[in-house]
Amino acid sequence: MVNPHWLVRNKGLLFLLPSLLLTAIFVYGFIGTSFFYSLTNWRTLAVDLSLRDPLWQTYTDMLAMPRFQADLRNTLVFTVLFIGLAVGIGLGLAILLDRQIAGRGFFRSAFLFPYALSFIVTGVVWRWIFNPETGINLFFDILGINQVLESAGMRPLSPGWTTDPEVVLSVNQVLAHALPGGATFQIEWGIPVALIPIAIAATWQLSGFVMAMYLGGLGGISRQVRDAARIDGAGEFRMYRSVIIPMLTPITISTAIILLHVSLKIFDLVFAMSGVGPGFATDVPAIFVFEMMFKAARYNLGAAASIVMLIASCLIIVPYLVHTFRSRET
Amino acid sequence: MSLKRGILWFTLGFALILYALPVYVMTINGFKDASSVSLATMWQLPGRASLGGFAEAWAMLSPNLRNSLVMVIPAALLSSIIGALNGYVFSKWRFRGSEVLFALLLFGFFIPYQAILLPLVRFLQWISVYGTLPGLVLTHVVYGISVTTLIFRNFYVNIPGSIVEAATVDGAGMVETFWRVMLPLSLPAFAVTLIFQFTNIWNDFLFGITVVPNPRAQPVTIALNNLSGSFSVDWNVVMAGAVIAALPTAVVYIGLGKFFVRGLVSGAIKA
Amino acid sequence: MRILKLLPLLLLAACQGASDQTDTEKQVEVFTWWTSGSEATALETVLDAYRGAYPEVDLINASVAGGGGSAARPILQTRLLGGNPPDSWQTHHGAELMEYYVNPDFVASLRDLYEAEGWYELFAPSLIDMVSRDGEPYLVILNLHRSNxxxxxxxxxxxxxxxxxxxxxxxxxxxxxxxxxxxxxxxxxxxxxxxxxxxxxxxxxxxxxxxxxxxxxxxxxxxxxxxxxxxxxxxxxxxxxxxxxxxxxxxxxxxxxxxxxxxxxxxxxxxxxxxxxxxxxxxxxxxxxxxxxxxxSDGTFLLVTDGFTLAKGAPNPTEALELLRIMGDRVVQEDFNLIKGSICARTDCDRSRFGPYLQWSMDKYAEGAAVPTVIHGSAxxxxxxxxxxxxxxxxxxxxxxxxxxxxxxxxxxxxxxxx
Known part of the structure; x- marks a missing residue:
């Protein structure tokens, strides 16, 4: 028997029940199932849910794969490049628009517009723009940059963009000294040049969103604060740097979290722009998961990689959620 | 005009050009005919605008465009309505542990969907909606709940509790208050969630490609990717296809974008 | 709320969008990754031969664009896993056929078809071996490509x-x-x-x-x-x-x-x-x-084949078998391969219809050791x-x-x- 008083008191809970149930199944239940798959022998089209022996063998194999190591490196590098660029440019645009200016609404919409488009649509276009035979590289000829370089006896500029296998600023030497076992890495730890165009495309897509988030924050900073800063004799640049940007820290954090969860699971854009890239220079865990699960039928391996992705997200999201809700409840 | 203003305008103008470049490329190349489209002339305007690319792309993509529309409208509406109800409870009818439940629910917004993909596919197969648009609608509604709840909760928090109290004093129950008092006030929040969900779901690729394997039933993003991956299709058709696939969300933004920006600016998506 | 009243209608529309095929008509679904250029044209000759013989059957060509099966594989794989197979699909001989489809029991034996059509005499025994397990053939091979x-x-x-x-x-x-x-x-x-x-x-x-x-x-x-x-x-x-x-x-x-x-x-x-x-x-x-x-590699023929299966539990087995029978037909194989740029799997095709390269390839196939390709999944x-x-x-x-x-x-x- 359900106690009617309990129901009356918790009517709110009753309302939430369908959503909570769906979340329990579709989020928590499925994550548990994926984790279970990652521990099984299921690596062909024939479903085999017996547990592997040793249990963690799939994870051990995966972490030893040069491809997966490259994926981890790429995620790290891409995240840093992308968040740095998107936050920097988004903040810059917000500051430029943080004043009375004709066409403010127009600029705001124009910069936010890419956010409305799908990564597939823009990826298809960006693939053209970063085609080494044409695209941006044509500008080096059109603008005469290459002619100048050649007349100075230098090589003309024609970067390979997403087809360039080079990894610059390699830190393998450092790692070999700093980490026990650091010399066993099978890949170059550095910045894969091919990731740069992808970070640019992602920045183009999301910097407008960052701008909108900052504009919200800037709108909340009163005239008094600005005036007070000005009276202190601070120029505009210093006012932003030492007063306003520190005040925007909460927004920076929320924005960075949202961008982070975009970058950790980035899939469509890379899929449409370059695929795995030369020597896995643009491969990311999401593509690894997709290929292992839906092409090679190595279901346990794909599931294991997806669990690693989830853990990476949790490392950032869980402390954020806990912090946010703790500070709210007190 | 002062020098400072000049620099400001120059910077904004330059940024505008950079932001417009990809859209420029896809539009002008979409309007070229098959014989004049080439990588070497990708930045140049077409000699004569041709609709051939659009006609061909339309013929190939229109069934998928229809699939996307048929899927996105119920999915965006349903997830928004559920989000409104949840947000109402989480903001105005809190109970012990409701904040924890909210955090648990919100977690679903941040997970990489790869981690649920395989069980999801098998589950949908088990309940016999795999490979169908209703199955895809269900998927989008379920995984949309967390963010719509967040947006509505943040919106309702700013509505004074006294309004709800006044209604309950008048004898209205929880449901009645929601219908009579809250819902009429919720239009701005609905604008934000509907636009947000419309774009998210329209632009989705991962669920589309894994939940709906039949090319005839797939949403337009997957069809566009297939188009650009097949070597026999001319570039003008691919670019025209990109324009076509982008148009619905673009129209929504140009038409209703200011509501969305307003929502975003007022902190709609903040945990 | 007017919106709520509309919802059931919208859902209904979504459901209809997903199943707008009528079930009364006879149909057969074939799944391939041949969508571009000569491949698609070649496939059409086969499909046209079927349509000519069975105009009343709705032939569904569920081909997926994206080159080399890279986009097709995930789709087929999830459909099979979900017990929702097409009637027939494209695959290569050897390991791909065996590991992907025969071992998990996704395909049906074609022995009756081979016997009824006398194919045991008309296809090379070595080729039949490559598509068979325990004496049961599982594939009708349409063409032979030379990789090396x-x-x-x-x-x-x-x-x-x-x-x-x-x-x-x-x-x-x-x-x-x-x-x-x-x-x-x-x-x-x-x-x-x-x-x-x-x-x-x-x-x-x-x-x-x-x-x-x-x-x-x-x-x-x-x-x-x-x-x-x-x-x-x-x-x-x-x-x-x-x-x-x-x-x-x-x-x-x-x-x-x-x-x-x-x-x-x-x-x-x-x-x-x-x-x-x-x-x-x-x-x-x-x-x-x-x-x-x-x-x-002069004396070696690195063999790439394309063939079609019959799904176990195919929704339309009779129609699918007829389609496979037509794929094994001599004239159909000749017409197909002339466009595809490959040679017949059958041994009795009319050699004179093919150009110098394909004749060279036929000679090499006849004299050389055919070995399976690993890149195309056979080895x-x-x-x-x-x-x-x-x-x-x-x-x-x-x-x-x-x-x-x-x-x-x-x-x-x-x-x-x-x-």
Whole structure:
């Protein structure tokens, strides 16, 4: 028997029940199932849910794969490049628009517009723009940059963009000294040049969103604060740097979290722009998961990689959620 | 005009050009005919605008465009309505542990969907909606709940509790208050969630490609990717296809974008 | 709320969108990845033959664009896993057929069809073996491609005083490559946005260096990937990579074929689907382009096949069997292969209908040892195929032969056939 008083008191809970149930199944239940798959022998089209022996063998194999190591490196590098660029440019645009200016609404919409488009649509276009035979590289000829370089006896500029296998600023030497076992890495730890165009495309897509988030924050900073800063004799640049940007820290954090969860699971854009890239220079865990699960039928391996992705997200999201809700409840 | 203003305008103008470049490329190349489209002339305007690319792309993509529309409208509406109800409870009818439940629910917004993909596919197969648009609608509604709840909760928090109290004093129950008092006030929040969900779901690729394997039933993003991956299709058709696939969300933004920006600016998506 | 009243209607519309086929009509669904150019046209000749015979049946061509089955595989795989198979689908012979579809029990035996049509006499026994398990055949093969052909631009080589005979050794090829390099022409054409394209050059070099017997030994575990012969093959492959066009990573295999035709590079080690591509680009065989076996592989025929299955529990078995019967028809095979640029799987096709290259290929097939391709999934299980692709992706950039060989040896063990 359900106690009617309990129901009356918790009517709110009753309302939430369908959503909570769906979340329990579709989020928590499925994550548990994926984790279970990652521990099984299921690596062909024939479903085999017996547990592997040793249990963690799939994870051990995966972490030893040069491809997966490259994926981890790429995620790290891409995240840093992308968040740095998107936050920097988004903040810059917000500051430029943080004043009375004709066409403010127009600029705001124009910069936010890419956010409305799908990564597939823009990826298809960006693939053209970063085609080494044409695209941006044509500008080096059109603008005469290459002619100048050649007349100075230098090589003309024609970067390979997403087809360039080079990894610059390699830190393998450092790692070999700093980490026990650091010399066993099978890949170059550095910045894969091919990731740069992808970070640019992602920045183009999301910097407008960052701008909108900052504009919200800037709108909340009163005239008094600005005036007070000005009276202190601070120029505009210093006012932003030492007063306003520190005040925007909460927004920076929320924005960075949202961008982070975009970058950790980035899939469509890379899929449409370059695929795995030369020597896995643009491969990311999401593509690894997709290929292992839906092409090679190595279901346990794909599931294991997806669990690693989830853990990476949790490392950032869980402390954020806990912090946010703790500070709210007190 | 002062020098400072000049620099400001120059910077904004330059940024505008950079932001417009990809859209420029896809539009002008979409309007070229098959014989004049080439990588070497990708930045140049077409000699004569041709609709051939659009006609061909339309013929190939229109069934998928229809699939996307048929899927996105119920999915965006349903997830928004559920989000409104949840947000109402989480903001105005809190109970012990409701904040924890909210955090648990919100977690679903941040997970990489790869981690649920395989069980999801098998589950949908088990309940016999795999490979169908209703199955895809269900998927989008379920995984949309967390963010719509967040947006509505943040919106309702700013509505004074006294309004709800006044209604309950008048004898209205929880449901009645929601219908009579809250819902009429919720239009701005609905604008934000509907636009947000419309774009998210329209632009989705991962669920589309894994939940709906039949090319005839797939949403337009997957069809566009297939188009650009097949070597026999001319570039003008691919670019025209990109324009076509982008148009619905673009129209929504140009038409209703200011509501969305307003929502975003007022902190709609903040945990 | 008006919105709420509309909801059921919208959901209904969504449901209808998903199932707008009427069930009363007879139908049959065939799943392929042939969507572009000559492939699609060739497939149409087969489908038209069926439509002509059965105009009342709705033939659903569920082909998926995206080249080489890369987009098709995930779709087919999830459909099979979900118990929602098409009636018939495309696959290669050997390991791909066996591991993907026969072992998990997704396909039905075609023995009755083979017997009724007398195919046991009309297809080569070796070919029937490749599609059979325990005496039950599971595939109707439509065509045979040769993977180990070295194509070359005839006028370009003539310009540099080079004439290719009936055979070419690796040292001769490398000598010509040096010569061309001094004229700033890359000897080897390559377009490896799809990594399998460079994989073809690898497996051609592998079979050319170790010979057919030891090549087969790799797949039954009698030869290791760290064997000195295999190491030599990897070195040879690396030497060829040194001469490829600089923009290979930006090109697809067919764009590389265009480069060959344009004389921007001289040789292309690639399966004979390139032949159809070159012809389609308006080039003339023996005039604009020539061919020779990939160095060292004269007596070997690296075989790539395309065939169609019958799904176990196919929704429309009668119609599907009829479609398969038509695929095995002599005239249908001739018409199909003339467009596809491959040779018949049947042994009784009319040779005179085919051009010089395809006749050459027929002769080679008749005299040579046919060995399975690993790149197209016939020689080794799918998991190894993926691992090989990954190892190639690394090798092309890092060029570490030992790491490459060791990875392959390890993956072969993991896949259950290596030493």
């Amino acid at each position: 052909t070295l194509w070359y631009n005839k006028p370009l080589l003539a310009e540099h005083g080079v004439v290719i005979g009936d055979s070419l050794s690796l040292e001769e090829l490398l000598g010509i490559a040096e010569l061309l390099q001094s004229a700033n022409i890359p000897a080897m054409c390559m377009g490896d946005t799809g990594i399998w394209a460079t994989g073809i050059m690898f497996e051609n070099t592998l079979v050319g260096t170790v010979g057919p017997e030891r090549y087969l030994g790799l797949w039954d575990g009698t030869v290791s990937f760290t064997d000195p012969d295999v190491m030599a093959a990897i070195e040879n492959y690396g030497r060829l990579l040194d001469y490829q066009n600089a923009d290979h990573a930006a090109l697809s295999w067919d764009q590389a074929a265009k480069k060959l035709g344009d004389g921007d590079c001289a040789f292309y080690s690639m399966g004979d689907w390139v032949y159809g591509e070159l012809i389609q680009n308006g080039l003339e065989e023996n005039v604009d382009f020539g061919w020779v076996a990939h160095p060292g 080794a299980p799918p998991a190894f195929q993926q691992a090989l692709n990954d190892a190639l992706t690394n090798f092309v950039v890092q060029r570490d032969p030992l790491a490459f060989a060791e990875t392959l040896a390890r993956e072969a063990r993991a896949a259950g056939f290596g030493q």
